[in-house]
Amino acid sequence: MKKSLLLALPLLFIAAQSHASLRCANGIASEGDRSVEVQAKCGAPASSNVIGYQKTRIGNRTEEVEILEWIYGPREGGMMYFLRFEGGKLIRIDSKRA
Secondary structure, eight states: OHHHHHHHHHHHHHHHTOOOEEEETTEEEETTOBHHHHHHHHOSOSEEEEEEEEEEEETTEEEEEEEEEEEEOOOGGGEEEEEEEETTEEEEEEEEEO
């Protein structure tokens, strides 16, 4: 019992570290990609909205970064994809049926 539990722990860690991705015509957009990379892979979004701004600390200084939401879809199966960018970096991909 203990042995099988010890073997399963690394799998749980890997699953917790997984990132969302979006399959596109020219590649796969993943969390951590820059907005220009996502646009090269997926094309222009159906909609793009400025959600707001957030102060973030970079080294010794504080910067205000733009928060954007790009929407792709609906795609096959009626799925909509919502991509959130902070400071030009993709931080989250959510999806739902349209």
